[in-house]
Amino acid sequence: MTIQVLNGANLGRLGTREPSIYGDTTYAELTALIEKTARDLGVGVLVRQTDDEAELLHWIHAAADTGDPVVINPGGWSHTSVVLADALAAVEAPVVEVHISNIHKREEFRHHSYVSSVADGVIVGLGVQGYVMAVQWLAAEGTT
Amino acid sequence: MTIQVLNGANLGRLGTREPSIYGDTTYAELTALIEKTARDLGVGVLVRQTDDEAELLHWIHAAADTGDPVVINPGGWSHTSVVLADALAAVEAPVVEVHISNIHKREEFRHHSYVSSVADGVIVGLGVQGYVMAVQWLAAEGTT
């Protein structure tokens, strides 16, 4: 089992893009943090980011095939992409959606995520720690 | 004239993805079925699928240039993609939209398709036979 940590559009810009909203941890630091979390838990993890919806769909298809659990931060696609939610609906392993910022404090259109209704759970607003917690939860699920 | 049968995101997963909704015909079987239909009718057909919106747009642009009729199953993009509908609006040959499942029995957001208002007709809920019927209709149109 390898936990797939999948990040959508613009998340590679973390740390440089609107730090007042998303914090100043860079994407590289985020990756390192998640990998360390996984190492400490003794589980495999693969952290990736893409601005290409097709690539993200393929990663999800692969997870559906291998049975890997998924942590997903779809970024702005959360609010607009039905195909993303459709792909995730076919993943049988647990799926956790993560948002770094608290989307419920922001514009109205960010309050709805197509992904939330196909994920098992959602963590929002707890910064990059949200990823850590999602990985911990999936690791614990995997050993239950 | 080659009938362009264009499939959008996630449709390559046919047969493995949520068979209770989409049936258990695989995408390969679907392709074979459509090709056999075209052969029987003596018309050309090209069946393709992509998870990449840009690729789908290019296929549609090509059809607009060649004057080929189009069968399109946009999958989840039906409900969210204006650019797809915009590209199809420039196709002068007939366009038929197909959905394998009956989208009107599913979530509210699946009841509206941007594509429907630029297509000539729509076939939903009749399974993979919907493609066969669309090809037959376009073949008949082409000989009228």
Add this chain to the structure above:
Amino acid sequence: MTIQVLNGANLGRLGTREPSIYGDTTYAELTALIEKTARDLGVGVLVRQTDDEAELLHWIHAAADTGDPVVINPGGWSHTSVVLADALAAVEAPVVEVHISNIHKREEFRHHSYVSSVADGVIVGLGVQGYVMAVQWLAAEGTT
């Protein structure tokens, strides 16, 4: 098994009423076309039309009792008649809804049909060929 082809209000006016929307095939020609289709397929068919909702309900009740599949073009009742959808919900054989024009290109209120959510599938905008295709699909279903 006799496929019941049931037409709702105003459809008897086909060919004379707004031909720019509904085409110039007359209702008599439509009936002949469907009957020929059925003959060619070797299945029974009964094509009827009524402007009386009660009569349409009774035809559907009868189909529910005999187990006959149904092709239904409810006309304008599609958008307003719950009782029609309620009657069709009790038909266990397959039901296909047909619309001659592409209702998704027309007024907003025509985009929703109560019948669509109780039918197995829907064919819109393919003209009178929509009936032919519906009968073909039901005939094939019946022999599966």
Add this chain to the structure above:
Amino acid sequence: MTIQVLNGANLGRLGTREPSIYGDTTYAELTALIEKTARDLGVGVLVRQTDDEAELLHWIHAAADTGDPVVINPGGWSHTSVVLADALAAVEAPVVEVHISNIHKREEFRHHSYVSSVADGVIVGLGVQGYVMAVQWLAAEGTT
């Protein structure tokens, strides 16, 4: 040319049903008033009422066939019947919609009439005189 004055559901109850809303002129008196108006104008008129939607559709179909102009008070069907509006859309002669009461002073659902968008004009709230005025207008149109 015979002006068809067609009244929908419950209008036969005029004078007895909720006179505070609809006034105390009976349906018989209304008929007489309209017939006198027509006689004075030297035009033919046929005043009818039905609680049966199918019958009303048939009268409209007949008017479409004969080219007769129509005065229609659809009663409560105004707000719910698409098939009625569809039938009227096929009438090429002028159509005037009449409401005895001022529907814009009443419940929200009475503010919209499917018929209004297919009629040439609408007269509301002027009591039974609305019929007289509609007949006068149609008679004048007919002689233009």
Add this chain to the structure above:
Amino acid sequence: MTIQVLNGANLGRLGTREPSIYGDTTYAELTALIEKTARDLGVGVLVRQTDDEAELLHWIHAAADTGDPVVINPGGWSHTSVVLADALAAVEAPVVEVHISNIHKREEFRHHSYVSSVADGVIVGLGVQGYVMAVQWLAAEGTT
């Protein structure tokens, strides 16, 4: 005084139509149950059902003329028929609306009934006993 128990579209199918929703009491058994209730109470009752809106309107008009109280289950017309509510608004004797199933547990469009705002009271979800209770209440009202 004869209590008019009036049933709308599809209710004659009771017991055969979707018993998981409407129960397995047949319409004949329902009629017998109501008639027994009336007999026990010493009041007159007339139980009727129609799929024809016009016929239902006429029964209501007759009740308005005779001053009879009304038990009405409009079935699917509840949600769409303004003319039905208009006719009932002219009944001065008490009117009770009955629904066998709990319409508030079902589709959104069943949560609103035009009839409810012109009836004195409404009983939903208590099965065929709802009719019995409505008759008992009207009988008691009549003797007050």
Add this chain to the structure above:
Amino acid sequence: MTIQVLNGANLGRLGTREPSIYGDTTYAELTALIEKTARDLGVGVLVRQTDDEAELLHWIHAAADTGDPVVINPGGWSHTSVVLADALAAVEAPVVEVHISNIHKREEFRHHSYVSSVADGVIVGLGVQGYVMAVQWLAAEGTT
């Protein structure tokens, strides 16, 4: 009694402005037509037009003071001016709202008029004859 015929913004442009919508009768011709109607009926009439909301309010206030009935075509203010409706609500004599075009066939925002709910009746879509009919109706009311 002088019937006040009050026209709102842009109506002075009649005949030159968008004749496909409003017809080619000029405002001067309209005035003459109404004055002739009044002369024929033996009633007083005063036809005025203004593009200044304040002036229109003052004319309505004056009518409220003198008890004169009002024919009003508020033009585009129908859909936006609460103060106009408020002023008319204080007129105790009858008020008839007139629209030359059928506003129900036009943009959605033209389907609602604040004035309609404070007028006695409304005539739409019957061209300049709508004014004639309104004056006739008010004249008849005045002699009742």
Add this chain to the structure above:
Amino acid sequence: MTIQVLNGANLGRLGTREPSIYGDTTYAELTALIEKTARDLGVGVLVRQTDDEAELLHWIHAAADTGDPVVINPGGWSHTSVVLADALAAVEAPVVEVHISNIHKREEFRHHSYVSSVADGVIVGLGVQGYVMAVQWLAAEGTT
């Protein structure tokens, strides 16, 4: 089995509060009426009222524990309290919601009740007799 008759906020004011809406039976008389009904039926009943949401929740929790059926008139909480509906959803014995007045004739916000979708049935507008009928229905259910 003891039928729990639970009344929400303001219902203790019955008979003094807005009698034109709620009638002039006092809360004490209501209690006596229900108790007599139960005695006549030979079933236990406990009639209580509270203006304290927490107390009402506790009574419902207790009914869930003992398996007692519930008659509930949530008063104004019907339209606003999710926690009340959540508590009732955990009651496995039958639940009947009662409203003394016909809430469908009143303000729009009273037309929706969170409780209705978790109750078995609903009785509205039949005055205090609604409680009697609910107890009778539950007593009959209990002996089936």
Add this chain to the structure above:
Amino acid sequence: MTIQVLNGANLGRLGTREPSIYGDTTYAELTALIEKTARDLGVGVLVRQTDDEAELLHWIHAAADTGDPVVINPGGWSHTSVVLADALAAVEAPVVEVHISNIHKREEFRHHSYVSSVADGVIVGLGVQGYVMAVQWLAAEGTT
């Protein structure tokens, strides 16, 4: 610093109430789990539950006074209680909202929480582990 873990209406019923939605961990087990988490982290924790909105407000007021961070599961009040959100808005220490079930998979009215826009973050659908994660996050925040 004592982390205040505050549970709203019906949560004391955990384990017995709708376990298919909320799981079968009892409230006592939940409390023990959270207390163990806090002990392991070396932070103080106080786990409380109430069905009384006033009591919950007072606990929040106290947290605002002491500067304690808050984990809150408002239950059904999430969707309806402005006063709860108002009280939490005055808490300067971090606040994490927790929901055991994934509210985005449930009824529409559960998708919005007044509390979410005043909390720092939200964890939904991860079962009772959501509390554990919230406490861990707050403990880490407190030592930063």
Add this chain to the structure above:
Amino acid sequence: MTIQVLNGANLGRLGTREPSIYGDTTYAELTALIEKTARDLGVGVLVRQTDDEAELLHWIHAAADTGDPVVINPGGWSHTSVVLADALAAVEAPVVEVHISNIHKREEFRHHSYVSSVADGVIVGLGVQGYVMAVQWLAAEGTT
């Protein structure tokens, strides 16, 4: 006559809670200010605050019984509590609603108050002076 000044949830926190919105006058100072106002006017006043909806309902019931006028600041309950408005509707003496902040400058959900439609008048945004003015107005009303 004793003017009842009733304050709802969180208002006891005045001066400490979000002073940028509610100002820095404490609740004790508010009470003193109102009492001084009453003394100066020679009228009785009773200033109370509660976070318990039931207690507030009881105070309103008492005012309804004694005929005392009411100044009410329902706080966040304004926007959500139907039972509060229902209780106030039964108060025959004048009722004035007060809000310290200008709720129309704040979140959309604060723009509607159930209480406003049952109060005689409303004062918002004028700070604690709003209470003073409400008491002065009620005192003047009482002596008219």
Add this chain to the structure above:
Amino acid sequence: MTIQVLNGANLGRLGTREPSIYGDTTYAELTALIEKTARDLGVGVLVRQTDDEAELLHWIHAAADTGDPVVINPGGWSHTSVVLADALAAVEAPVVEVHISNIHKREEFRHHSYVSSVADGVIVGLGVQGYVMAVQWLAAEGTT
């Protein structure tokens, strides 16, 4: 400092226009009342009314220039005039909006005022005393 008391459309008709809504104090009496209030307070006041939006804008512009506080009753413009609110937004001195009637008890469209979100406070439903209170509040503000 001169307090500008500005009244919008139709308010000059006070006392004669719909006294059941607006009371029977005339506009002249209102002016006298406000002037007496100002005299008693030792502040300057200028009471004006206009039915001309441009004139009202100019008075507001002047107040913005002189720094005078404003009492404004925009009448029906409250609900429709963005330019009025825009002009008031540029007034730095305090602004109080007054409505004689309780607009929250009236039609839905009167519940929203563009002016409320740019005013400091709002007084509704307290009759002509609302003006007195607004002047008193502004006078007190001016001396703080």
Add this chain to the structure above:
Amino acid sequence: MTIQVLNGANLGRLGTREPSIYGDTTYAELTALIEKTARDLGVGVLVRQTDDEAELLHWIHAAADTGDPVVINPGGWSHTSVVLADALAAVEAPVVEVHISNIHKREEFRHHSYVSSVADGVIVGLGVQGYVMAVQWLAAEGTT
């Protein structure tokens, strides 16, 4: 050809009114800037501003008569004035709408302009340069 540059309500206040939104260029400077632009282009220009809707309508009527192109900044009337859009619809020469601020960043009600759907184009958010660009575009159009 004289380009008519027409400014609506409050725009005469430019430079003094909310400079953080509208910039600190005064209206006089704006006029000079536009006049210089026109001189440089060798076209006629007439820059005017009014707070009186009637005056603005008359200027537009005049432009319709002379065939002059129009630059219009309707200010707050953009969002509320149908009569303004109606007048502009009758201008056959090109019309460009200009807004100094970016209305799409501001309140929801500023996102819709009745004028935009009758103008040829719209320039928003580019400050006073928007006028310059509009004049340049119209000058170029006029010489095409």
Add this chain to the structure above:
Amino acid sequence: MTIQVLNGANLGRLGTREPSIYGDTTYAELTALIEKTARDLGVGVLVRQTDDEAELLHWIHAAADTGDPVVINPGGWSHTSVVLADALAAVEAPVVEVHISNIHKREEFRHHSYVSSVADGVIVGLGVQGYVMAVQWLAAEGTT
């Protein structure tokens, strides 16, 4: 500084796609026109088009890194792509959105653009000159 002129989906089809809407200038001619404009102004410009959302995001990310200003015509993505607006929000240099056609004259869904609220300004409906004007404005901004 190089002005980035970025065109989204389908814009490469300019001149061939629906010329009645978008004009007959080809994309190559548009590029030449913009490049000439930049040359004349002495500023750098890079004109690009893509049907691939990911590629467009990368171009925007690059502009954010280099500090280049952006002219963007997102085509149909304007109305659906949050990720595009998110990327643009991180561009600190000025951003101007351009639409060739007047989107406010077209379908309702084209009236809203996610990009407009993160751009500095928007130019719509002025054809390919809109690009020229945007480049001129940015060039002038860059030299201020």
